Amino acid sequence: MTVDEWASLDEDVRGELVDGVLVEEEMPSVLHERVVSWLTTRIGPYFEVHGGMVLGSGVKLAVRPRRGRIADLLCYEPGKKPEPRGAVRVPPDVAIEVVSPEPRAERRDRVEKPDDYAAFGVRWYWLVDPELRSFEVWELGADGRYARALAAIEGKVDPVPGYDGLSLDLDALWAEVDRLLAGER
Numbered sequence: 001m002t003v004d005e006w007a008s009l010d011e012d013v014r015g016e017l018v019d020g021v022l023v024e025e026e027m028p029s030v031l032h033e034r035v036v037s038w039l040t041t042r043i044g045p046y047f048e049v050h051g052g053m054v055l056g057s058g059v060k061l062a063v064r065p066r067r068g069r070i071a072d073l074l075c076y077e078p079g080k081k082p083e084p085r086g087a088v089r090v091p092p093d094v095a096i097e098v099v100s101p102e103p104r105a106e107r108r109d110r111v112e113k114p115d116d117y118a119a120f121g122v123r124w125y126w127l128v129d130p131e132l133r134s135f136e137v138w139e140l141g142a143d144g145r146y147a148r149a150l151a152a153i154e155g156k157v158d159p160v161p162g163y164d165g166l167s168l169d170l171d172a173l174w175a176e177v178d179r180l181l182a183g184e185r
Contacts, residue, residue: 003062007087011058017068018112025070026105028057034180035098035130036072038173043075046166051078052093061095062087063120069113071095075124091121094162099129114138114146124149124162130177135170137161 006017015024028036036057044054055074059082063069068087075094082088095117097109109127117125118140125138125146134153137160138146149161154174158167 003065003068003087006068007060007062016070017066020066026100026102029100031130031177031180032072032098032100034176035128035173038176039073039096039098039128039168042168043073043166046163047075047077052076052080055082055092060087061091061120062089063116067116069095069116069120071113071117072098091117091123093122094124094126095122096126096128099127099131101131118144118146128173130174133170133174133177135168135173 001017001020001022003017006022009022013022014027015022017023040054040056047054053076055076057072058070059074061069061071061074071092073094073096074092075096076082076090077093080090080093082090082092095113097113099106099109114125121140123140125140127134127136127138134151135157136148137150139149139161141147150157152170154170156167156169156171160166160168
């Protein structure tokens with residue numbers, strides 16, 4: 001399958017394209033989606049005020065000729081406009097993955113996707129792991145590989161590397177995770 005064939009699949013056909021083969025994804029949990037939602041409400045206004053945009057799950061990135069990836073969140077700075085339909089060939093400035101606890105998903109987010117995003121030219125790769133309570137920011141170097149710019153487990157990240165004026169309160173995020181796990185709200 002080509003990237004364009006993959007991008008034209010019905011929206012209810014979920015999966016990423018790996019070496020021309022559709023690889024099914026697991027259905028995200030409520031916990032995963034709550035973390036994505038929390039992040040969206042915190043970073044969305046920052047990017048919009050600065051003329052950029054944040055896009056949610058489902059955007060199909062044509063990262064390589066026979067590879068397509070779907071990040072949990074994508075951030076575009078001003079002046080970068082992804083295609084409104086089909087396979088997106090404009091790399092986002094930030095790709096964010098919320099790590100799921102399944103070994104296959106964790107391997108994909110920590111081992112496979114960084115190589116694809118780096119080759120595509122995604123400058124920043126963020127990993128949020130609700131199980132480990134960790135937030136990592138990786139920056140693409142001149143050598144085409146990611147180097148960790150930040151690793152945090154608590155407190156306020158202020159500023160988030162690369163984005164003066166953007167802060168994330170990890171204690172508030174983990175409190176939201178705890179409330180969800182306790183059955184509150």
